[in-house]
Structure formats: structure tokens, C-alpha cells
Amino acid sequence: MTDTRRNIPQRAADVVRDAGGRVVGRTRLQKIACLLELTDLGDGFDFDYRHFGPFSEALASAARDADALGILDETEHETDWGGWYSIYTADGRSQHNISANRAQLAAAAAEADAVELELAVTAAFLADRGELDPWASTGKLKPSKAAEGRLAKAKQLYGRLQSIPVPKELPRI
Secondary structure (H helix, E strand, O other), X not given: OOOOOOOHHHHHXXXXXXXXXXXXXXXXXXXXXXXXXXXXXXXXXXXXXXXOEEEOHHHHHHHHHHHHHOOOEEEXXXXXXXXXXXXXXXXXXXXXXXXXXXXXXXXXHHHOOHHHHHHHHHHHHHHHOOXXXXXXXXXXXXXXXXXXXXXXXXXXXXXXXXXXXXXXXXXXX
């Protein structure tokens, strides 16, 4: 789906637009974009595994550049515990022809619980990379996040994401 005529900051802004125009959290932005890549609806961002799961340095850089260029607005907010999170907003229509399925998948991910989304996309990413038991591996990599029934909820979320028609199905896990 990559449109090489669109610049990289524009691609980052389009992820936010296609998710409904608002994405809360850097991790959520990363996971939405990763889902799009896994289903062949993405913008050509490459992902590696990092502490919070699949991560694209190119996407992180593109989002910063898009903010600086004024095509994406990133506002940082302090959490109750002293950390920081970002809210991304992008107005208008995407600069490319999006499918309804891309918008549906991106919006479903944007509305999902952040931890459940992180777990679900991590499992999908690991499965796509050949991991034989991606749910178990996700639980081991993220034990505190997978606790208290969140891994089970992430599996339910994953089932809902899998039900969205896409060019390339999410891994069956």
C-alpha cells in the first residue's frame, strides 16, 4: 500500500487521520501502524522488537517531523505518576486513497485499551516473525501487563481485529 509519492511525515499523519483523527499515546500510534503493516495496509514502516513491543524508529521520527511541519499535532501531557504521554491529532482527509478496511482497523485499534492492544499486536508481530507460541512469549516478555486477565482480553481484542477484512490476514494465533 506504500505510496512513495507521499513523504514520510505525511504517512505518519495519515495513520492518525485514518484512525479517526486522534491517537492517544506513542505506544498506541506504533501499534496501529504495525497492525497496518502486518495486514498489507501500511505505509512502509519497518518494525523491530523493543521494550513496548513492535517499534518503528522511522515512524517515531516521522511523527516528530510531521508535528514540526504542522501536519500533525502532538501534545504532551503528564500522567498522575509523573510520566508523560502524547495525544496526536490530525485534521482533514488522508493524503492517499484509503480503504474502508484500513480506516476500520486503525479506528478499532485507536479505541482499544492501550495495554490490551500492546499485548495483541506484540503477539501478532511475534507470530509473523515465526514464533511458535506467540501468546506465551508475549506473556513472558510482558508479565506485569499480561497479568490480571489482560492477556485473555488481548486475545478477545485480537479476535475482533481479525474479523476486519484486510488484504493479508493477521496471523492465526
